[in-house]
Amino acid sequence: MKNLVFPDDAQFWYETLRSFGHITYGGADFGEVVSTSTRIVEGDYGSWHDEWLDTSDRVAAEARQALEKGHLVSARDGFLRASNYYRSAEFFLHGNPCDPRHHHAYDRSVECFHAAAALFTPRIEPVRIPYEGTTLPGYLYRVDTSAASRPTVIMHNGFDGTVEEMYFFGAMAGVERGYNILAFDGPGQPGPLHHDGLVFRPDWENVVGPVLDFALALPEVDGDRVALLGNSMGGLLAPRAAAFEHRLAAVVALDGVHDLGRAVTNIVPGDRDEAERRLRAASDPELDAQLEHLIAANPVMRWALNHGMYVMGAETPRAFGAAYLDYHLRDGIAEQITCPALVCEAAEDLFFAGQARQLYDSLTCPKTLLEFTAEEGADAHCQAGAQRLALARIYDWLDDTLHHRHAAG
Known part of the structure; x- marks a missing residue:
């Protein structure tokens, strides 16, 4: 999709499109996104933060006033939008992990989401999921208060998104x-990273396992019909978990990713083996200089390398690149998935072009590829801007897949 704003900064445009996309489930309003984005100086992280924070504060204040006056629907809607806007405000600040601005905006995003969650019927319940001596933050969304056993989707975000954003x-x-x-945040994702310092780990099955244990103990969860959905980088992490966690009835990769290492080895001169050797080397001043130039x-690359250091706990761009090499579904991992898999593919994926098809081709389980195009307005990474369309197709597939499993049972 052509950049409608920020013509010279693809990352600023994608993050704007991301908010436009969240309009469909109440995470933004068109005029608020347009008025905010037109005030931002292209490429200026401080300007991005300041303008989105200003919008967030204004929307949150109006939501609080609505709540005080008993206008509960207006308050809920305002808190939802404010939560998403605060998320956007802190997005580009992770190059300095000690910057208090991104901690403030993140905490305000969570606070606003909690305020909105309490106003739903049934209430969206914040939960803490036991995990290796601590807990992972999450939310339980119930269809109703009957405690009837229902099909359930466990879901998580990816490289840079929050569990709160999974509402949209x-x-x-x-x-x-x-x-x-x-829905939950795992290690490397905002809740565990901000408050426990937990960085990403490649063996995601050891994250999903405790979450699945938690889910299966809930009376409203039909243990035979539990699917896992991973968004963005989650399109690699979720299939990785499904390769080793066979209690899942289905897995959805939104969008599919086969090998994160390709994203860094493709920017290093030489073949794959040489690129990996240089990324893992104790010292390579020439490559360090090339990455700084990028x-x-x-x-x-400016955003991805700085954010990547933050979420991987790496001290340099090259160390981040070396860590990324461990995130893949090669060497027979994808082939270990046995449950039905849905792989989504965006025609103009900004980050992982071609990887969805590569993941799909490597699968030996029952599999489906969903292709999204520019003609549909759905060609961007994770179908940002076409979420009603994408999620309709995804849930139609889940309906068919889990209904078949239920009928067979």
Whole structure:
């Protein structure tokens, strides 16, 4: 989709499109996104933060006033939008992990989401999921208060998104269709990273396992019909978990990713083996200089390398690249998935072009590929801007897949 704003900064445009996309489930209003984005200086992270924070504060204040006056629907809607806007405000600040601005905006995003969650019927319940001596933050979305056993989708975000954002990226779409939803943040994602310092780990099955244990103990969860959905980088993490966690009835990769290492080895001179050797080397001043040049010259690389250091706990761009090499479904991992798998593919994926098809081709389980195009307005990474369309197709597939499993049982 052509950049409508920020013509020279693909990353700023994608993050704007992301908010436009969240309009469909109440995460933004068109005029608020337009008025905010037109005030931002292109490429200026401080300007991005300041303008989105200003919008967030204004919307949150109006939501609080509505709540005080008993206008509960207006308050709920305002808190939802404010939560998403605060998420956007802190998005580009992770190059300095000690910057208090991104901690403030993140905490305000969570606070606003909690305020909105309490105003739903049934209430969206914040949960803490036991995990290796601590807990992971999440939310349980119930269709109703009957405690009836229902198909359930466990879902998580990816490289840079929050568990709160999953409301817009699939949780409410599932509730509308009769699914209970358990959404969570894992290590490397905002809640565990901000408050426990937990960085990403490649063996995601050891994250999903405890979450699945938690879900299966809930009376409203039909243990035979539990699916896992991963968004963005989650399109690699969720299939990775499904390869080793065979209690799942289905897995959805939104969008599919086969090998994160390709994203870094493709920017290093030489073949794959040489690129990996250089990334893992104790010292490579030439490559370090090349990566610093990329950060200065390319808006997407500037954000990705700085954010990547933050979420992987890496001290340099090259160390982040070396860590990324461990995130893949090669060497027979994808082939270990046995449950039905849905792989989504965006025609103009900004980050993982071609990887969805590569994942799909490597699968030996029952599999489906969903292709999204520019003609549909759905060609961007994770179908940002076409979420009603994408989620309709995803849940239709889940309906068919889990109904077949239920009928067979």
